[in-house]
Amino acid sequence: ARGKLLEQIFGDRDVITDSDQGKSFRAFWDFLMSPSRQDELSDLLDTVFTLPAITGLSPDRRLKRIHYDWLEAGEHTQRTVAQLSQQLRRYLDDQAYLENRRIMDVLHGIEAKSLALRDNQPQGTFSEIDSSAPDISLPMERPLYSPPIKPVFNDAILPGEHAALNTDILFDQVVINKDKLAGEIRKALQLRPQIMLAELIEHCPLEQGLAELLAWLSLASEDHKTLFDEIHRDTLHWTDSKGRQRSVHLPRIIFNR
Structure with a gap:
């Protein structure tokens, strides 16, 4: 009123x-x-x-x-x-x-x-609330859409004074046949329940160097049965394209059947 x-x-x-x-x-x-x-x-x-x-x-x-x-x-x-x-x-x-x-x-x-009611209090749950504080979601707090920035590349090739542009490196690509490597693993596991990566590389040396080693590691990470032994470490060796000896130390990797 x-x-x-x-x-x-x-x-x-x-x-x-x-x-x-x-x-x-x-x-x-x-x-x-x-x-x-x-x-x-x-x-x-x-x-x-x-x-x-x-x-x-x-x-x-x-x-x-x-x-x-x-x-x-x-x-x-x-x-x-x-x-x-x-x-x-x-x-x-x-x-x-x-x-x-x-x-x-x-x-x-x-x-x-x-x-x-002090001496005769109600039993059980007689009142409930969803939360002790409201969950506030303000529309203006949401970030506005921002379009992605597309980089602009200058594809013009500036010729040097005395240097010739060598494009052979663009076509000299190394392709690793992972199916062949996976076949070597399956063939080895037919004769024994386990085999270490060092033994596989000793039987099948690294012909493509570090790129081939990364392919072996990729196969190991994709197989959930593969064990990575952080206590023991193996040393792998190979010869690069220039005839230099290369080596790498990594945890022992064991493939399982």
Whole structure:
């Protein structure tokens, strides 16, 4: 009821303020509150009263002070509005007091019922909440979509002064036949349940160097039966394309049937 009353009061006030009469009164009051405009009006009235046509009419001299009468009437209107505001504030204070008193009565009732149930508490779960805090997901916290940046490559080849561009390396690719290596593992496991990678490489030397060794390691990682012994380590040797001896130390890898 209080909310509806306040809504009606402030709604009517807005209607009055937005009406033509309300706008006129506001502009008129602003005019009365402006000392410079009051002085301007006094000068204009003095000028008008000195005109021969006006002097012949014998005007009432009180018209020169009419703006002071307007100011007194405006103050009376403002005092009326102030009285209405005081009455409204007093009404709200009374309503707030009654509302607070009602809330206290409700709390005292809850407290009395809680004390009465102190020795006879309810058993089991009688109230549940989904979470102790709300899970807030704000739409504006999500990052905006940003298109991926496509790099721009300059494919123009700048010839050197005395250097010739050698493109043979682009076509000299090393291809490792992993199926052949997997076949060697299956063939070896037909004769024994386990075999180490070092034994396989001793039987099938590395012809493609490090690339072939990586292929063996790839097969070992893909087979879930393969064991990696971190305690024991093996050393593998091979000869690269330039005839140099190469070696690598790695954990012992055991293939199982």
